[in-house]
Amino acid sequence: MRSPFRPDAPPDPGVLDDHRALIRSLQRRKLLRGGISLGALSLLTGCDVSSSTSVGKALNLISAWNDRVQAALFDPDKLAPTYPASMILRPPKFNAYFDITELKPVDAATWKLELSGLIADKRPWTAERFATLPQSSMVIRHICVEGWDYIGGWSGPTLRSFLERVGADLTAKYVAFQTADDYPSSIDMPTALHPQTLLATKYGGQTLDDPFGFPLRLRMATKLGYKNPKWITAITVTNRYPGGYWESLGENWFGGI
Amino acid sequence: MAAATTAGPRLHPLGVRIMHWTNAAAMLIMITSGWGIYDDYVIVNGLHFPPALRLGSWAVPSLLWHFAGMWLLALNGLAYLIYGVVTGRLRERLLPIRASEVLSTVRDTLHFKIAHDDITVYNAVQKLLYVVVILAGIAQVVTGLLIWKPVQFSSAAALLGGFQALRLEHFIGMTIIVGFLVVHVALSLLVPSTLWAMLTGGPRRPRGAVRP
Numbered sequence: 001m002r003s004p005f006r007p008d009a010p011p012d013p014g015v016l017d018d019h020r021a022l023i024r025s026l027q028r029r030k031l032l033r034g035g036i037s038l039g040a041l042s043l044l045t046g047c048d049v050s051s052s053t054s055v056g057k058a059l060n061l062i063s064a065w066n067d068r069v070q071a072a073l074f075d076p077d078k079l080a081p082t083y084p085a086s087m088i089l090r091p092p093k094f095n096a097y098f099d100i101t102e103l104k105p106v107d108a109a110t111w112k113l114e115l116s117g118l119i120a121d122k123r124p125w126t127a128e129r130f131a132t133l134p135q136s137s138m139v140i141r142h143i144c145v146e147g148w149d150y151i152g153g154w155s156g157p158t159l160r161s162f163l164e165r166v167g168a169d170l171t172a173k174y175v176a177f178q179t180a181d182d183y184p185s186s187i188d189m190p191t192a193l194h195p196q197t198l199l200a201t202k203y204g205g206q207t208l209d210d211p212f213g214f215p216l217r218l219r220m221a222t223k224l225g226y227k228n229p230k231w232i233t234a235i236t237v238t239n240r241y242p243g244g245y246w247e248s249l250g251e252n253w254f255g256g257i
Numbered sequence: 258m259a260a261a262t263t264a265g266p267r268l269h270p271l272g273v274r275i276m277h278w279t280n281a282a283a284m285l286i287m288i289t290s291g292w293g294i295y296d297d298y299v300i301v302n303g304l305h306f307p308p309a310l311r312l313g314s315w316a317v318p319s320l321l322w323h324f325a326g327m328w329l330l331a332l333n334g335l336a337y338l339i340y341g342v343v344t345g346r347l348r349e350r351l352l353p354i355r356a357s358e359v360l361s362t363v364r365d366t367l368h369f370k371i372a373h374d375d376i377t378v379y380n381a382v383q384k385l386l387y388v389v390v391i392l393a394g395i396a397q398v399v400t401g402l403l404i405w406k407p408v409q410f411s412s413a414a415a416l417l418g419g420f421q422a423l424r425l426e427h428f429i430g431m432t433i434i435v436g437f438l439v440v441h442v443a444l445s446l447l448v449p450s451t452l453w454a455m456l457t458g459g460p461r462r463p464r465g466a467v468r469p
Contacts, residue, residue, distance in 0.1 A: 059318075062325040073409050080408040081415070141420065143407065146316065147298035149420055222408050250317040252324065257408045 063252050070254040076190050080221035080257075083139045088153040088204050094211045095144065095225060096181065097245065105210040106180050106231050113216065117176075117236040120167025127215045130201055133157035133165060138196055140221040143257055154219040155202040160193045168237045176242035177218060178234035185229040186242035187220070188254065196221035199232075227255040268377050268459030272340060277455055279333045284434065286312060286326035287397075291431060293319025300428050324405075331398050338391075354384045376451050377462055390437040393430050400427040 094100050112124040137155040163170060170193065176186040191197060200219040201208060208214040213230030220228060226246050236242065247253045269277070292306035293313040299305060313319030341347035358381035366382070379387070404423045407414040417423055445452040454460070 059321040059325050062328070063321055066324055073406060075409060078409060078411075081411050141407075143420060144298075145320070147294070147300075147424060246317070250321060252320070257406060 060250070063250075066252060067254040070256040071188060071190070074188075074190060074222065074256055076194060078222075080140055080196055082221075083141070083151050085139055085153055085204075087151040088139060089150045090204055091209065092152050092203060092212055093142070093148075093150055096230070097183065098181070100211055103211055104180065106214060106233075108215050111215055111233075113232065114178075114234040115166060115236075116234065117238045118169035118172045119235075119237050122166075127201075130157060130162075130199065130216065133161050136195070136198055138198065138219075138221060140196065140219075142225055144225040145251070145255070152219075153204045154198055154200040155205070156198045156200040156216075156219075158195060159197045159199050159218070160195070162199055163192065163237070172237045173239045174237070174242055176236040176238060177229040177232050178236075179229045180231035180233050183229050183231075183245045184242065185218070185227065185244040186253075187218075187223070187227060191220060191222055191256070194220070194222055222256055224255040224257055226251065265462045267461055268454050271458065273337075273346070274455060274458065276333055276337045276340070279329065280337065283326055283330035283333055284394075284438070286322055287330055288431060288435060290319045290322035290326060291427075294323055295428070300425055327398075327401065330394075334394055334398065338395075350379060351384045351388055354381055354388065359385055376448070376454060377460060386437060386440065390434060390441075393433045393437070397427065397430040397434070400430060 096103075108127050111127055113126075114124050115122045134157060135155055136158050137153065139151060139153040141149055142152050143149045159175070163175070168175075170189065172189055174186050175189060175192040176184070178184055187197075197218070197220045200213070200217050201215060203209070203212055208217065213232075216232045217230040218228045218232065227244075244251075244253065289310060289312035293311035294316060296305050296311065297316045308314075311319060312322050338347075362380045362382045400417065400423050403410055403414045403417060404420070404427055407420050407423070414420065414423060417426060445455075450459075
């Protein structure tokens with residue numbers, strides 16, 4: 001019987017000529033070597049932690065338990081250390097899941113912040129409107145989960161003042177973010193209401209530059225770097241666990257420091 | 258052999274053996290997953306740990322292992338310390354350590370005179386190494402906790418020099434423990450009766466030797 005996966009007519013052999021360069025670049029030897037080393041790695045360590053294996057499931061369960069431990073350790077009144085403005089690194093360190101050459105700047109003229117979920121006033125916000133909220137500034141240490149850090153100076157309204165202005169349900173569990181770079185993220189409400197959690201519009205006293213989240217980004221003094229989404233386009237207040245970009249790849253959700 | 262025929266307790270009671278091997282597993286998880294985390298942003302330029310030695314195929318699985326293993330290490334370590342203090346085992350086995358004894362043991366060892374006829378008695382160097390590795394283990398839990406929560410415990414983190422100093426201290430602690438591990442495993446293989454004792458309990462000791 002003819003396989004249902006085979007086309008009735010064979011493909012035009014001309015496609016091989018059209019893609020000659022690509023085919024050559026596949027380099028069978030490299031593929032073979034890569035396959036062998038990957039296989040050897042999983043055999044040696046026996047530690048494939050994809051969430052489909054039982055070990056992976058157990059590790060993810062413990063990570064969820066660690067979320068609860070971190071929520072208990074989080075003190076809503078505890079302020080992170082702050083530093084003099086002279087220590088601010090200029091420009092800040094660029095960091096994203098893509099290279100800076102692939103950056104797609106946001107056009108402030110057409111940009112709008114969409115609101116959804118447990119929020120009373122869901123009308124979208126424009127960039128100018130954020131200047132009408134009371135402004136805060138903080139010079140804090142940015143700590144990346146990888147181990148590097150730097151001192152950065154951020155300004156903008158607190159997320160709390162914004163959530164209060166739009167009539168968000170402050171007893172909800174999560175605040176979730178969508179971004180122009182497809183980097184969904186979410187945080188717990190106690191951290192969202194912390195005085196050092198800003199919707200930052202400025203760095204070092206200047207309007208944010210494109211690589212660092214213009215026109216609006218989240219900046220928290222109490223969480224690791226990857227928890228701070230840039231180029232925010234939508235905010236949702238919800239009681240349903242929203243997850244996030246790195247979290248879907250296994251990174252811990254709470255990410256508190 | 259000095260082993261008493263009176264039914265005294267074994268050199269390594271069952272609880273000690275369980276905690277020892279639990280600790281061995283926890284330490285291996287913490288060391289090898291820690292190497293995976295370290296490689297993401299190295300402390301010593303040019304020093305990377307090869308993937309074959311790392312637990313976790315990339316940084317995120319290594320982090321998951323590290324933050325799971327920490328519970329095993331800390332809870333088992335706490336149980337060991339409480340047991341050791343309450344039963345008096347820690348003080349009885351590891352103290353006192355006299356400098357003169359340490360020097361004479363080192364001198365004997367350099368002359369290839371390793372006295373291990375009676376494995377129920379620890380020499381001064383052994384005692385010193387065990388005390389150092391226990392303290393290093395405690396330090397790892399403290400510096401690890403502060404690297405995890407440098408804001409919530411900001412005063413303690415500042416006291417130990419801040420975030421990057423803590424990473425370095427955590428790395429040095431690992432180096433001390435790995436150094437201990439190499440010597441510890443090598444000697445247990447040179448004197449296999451000690452390894453056997455940690456599996457089966459070892460010789461019984463005379464009753465009078467144990468403090469209440």
